[in-house]
Amino acid sequence: MIGLWKRWKALEARGIMGINRRNADYVLKYNKRSLYPIVDDKIITKMRAIEAGINVPEMYGIISTEKEIEKLDEIIGGRTDFVIKPAQGAGGDGILVIADRFEGRYRTVSGKIVSHEEIEYQISSILTGLYSLGGHRDRALIEYRVTPDPIFKSISYEGVPDIRIIVLMGYPVMAMLRLPTRQSGGKANLHQGAIGVGVDLATGLTLRGTWLNNKISKHPDTTNAVDGVQLPDWDGFMKLAAGCYELCGLGYIGVDMVLDVDKGPLILELNARPGLNIQIANDCGLTHRAHAVEARLADLKKQGISETPEERVRFAQELFGHVQPAEI
Numbered sequence: 001m002i003g004l005w006k007r008w009k010a011l012e013a014r015g016i017m018g019i020n021r022r023n024a025d026y027v028l029k030y031n032k033r034s035l036y037p038i039v040d041d042k043i044i045t046k047m048r049a050i051e052a053g054i055n056v057p058e059m060y061g062i063i064s065t066e067k068e069i070e071k072l073d074e075i076i077g078g079r080t081d082f083v084i085k086p087a088q089g090a091g092g093d094g095i096l097v098i099a100d101r102f103e104g105r106y107r108t109v110s111g112k113i114v115s116h117e118e119i120e121y122q123i124s125s126i127l128t129g130l131y132s133l134g135g136h137r138d139r140a141l142i143e144y145r146v147t148p149d150p151i152f153k154s155i156s157y158e159g160v161p162d163i164r165i166i167v168l169m170g171y172p173v174m175a176m177l178r179l180p181t182r183q184s185g186g187k188a189n190l191h192q193g194a195i196g197v198g199v200d201l202a203t204g205l206t207l208r209g210t211w212l213n214n215k216i217s218k219h220p221d222t223t224n225a226v227d228g229v230q231l232p233d234w235d236g237f238m239k240l241a242a243g244c245y246e247l248c249g250l251g252y253i254g255v256d257m258v259l260d261v262d263k264g265p266l267i268l269e270l271n272a273r274p275g276l277n278i279q280i281a282n283d284c285g286l287t288h289r290a291h292a293v294e295a296r297l298a299d300l301k302k303q304g305i306s307e308t309p310e311e312r313v314r315f316a317q318e319l320f321g322h323v324q325p326a327e328i
Helices: 001-014 019-030 033-040 042-051 067-076 116-127 150-155 232-249 278-282 285-304 311-322
Strands: 059-063 082-086 095-101 106-107 140-143 162-168 171-179 197-198 206-211 214-215 250-260 265-273
Touching: 019 250, 019 285, 033 082, 033 095, 033 232, 033 265, 042 059, 042 140, 042 265, 059 067, 067 106, 067 140, 082 116, 082 214, 095 116, 095 265, 106 116, 116 140, 150 171, 162 232, 162 285, 171 285, 171 311, 197 278, 232 250, 232 265, 232 311, 285 311
Parallel strands: none
Antiparallel strands: 059 140, 082 095, 082 140, 095 106, 162 171, 162 250, 171 197, 197 206, 206 214, 250 265
């Protein structure tokens, strides 16, 4: 018992945030329950982002009832690739990624051949709430399939890598690149076996990673080093993340983004209860950074001023970055 207590005190001294502290001091304190639907429903998030002029994957259509499944052909049109996902899904469950067509059927990103009827059945399952939070009836979203930037080819297995940035009251505090693996089935989900790689907030340079809660330096499938990779348009990612505070009104969120080869940084979704593995990937705790932001906010409040997203990004990069950033 004494050993556990000492270990806990050591983690606390390093600023490691536990789930109880996250929930009590940040999620409950800064996230109004009335605003949760904005981030828990991907369609609402997307519509709000479009209205705000924030880049997101193009939405092809929405299916809300079994009757509307008949519209699938019309929504898909002549497209050879697209994504179908539950609006209120979590953890990547229920998402179907179509990469091509084959002999009147469809080929998923993993190479599996599926029929039109199987896609309709998947949509029907989504509508029943099979993948939704709380098991409630849901809607199916059909949207643009992101093509990842070639920079990820050597450090990712199939799928689409994504970038998560934790944002506190509009200030980015920590970032992580999530890389699909064979074990994760090509999904960028840490719980399913994806890799989490820390990212320097100042420069967008990747640090070492974590896989199944163990520190690693190489991707298990490609065997290439995951650290030292310069993420393109990093300031663009940081500005997008910072601006999501005004987008949803929630004070403590995880902003999930992707880098499309043609369209650049795009927002995928927002999370009101972001996980804590990002600390392992960065070998750094969230608590000290969160306290620094809260101190900044208190100081600005005394002065009666607030900062723009660009100013919030600059503050975060100067304080939390390993290397000083260039001018934004």
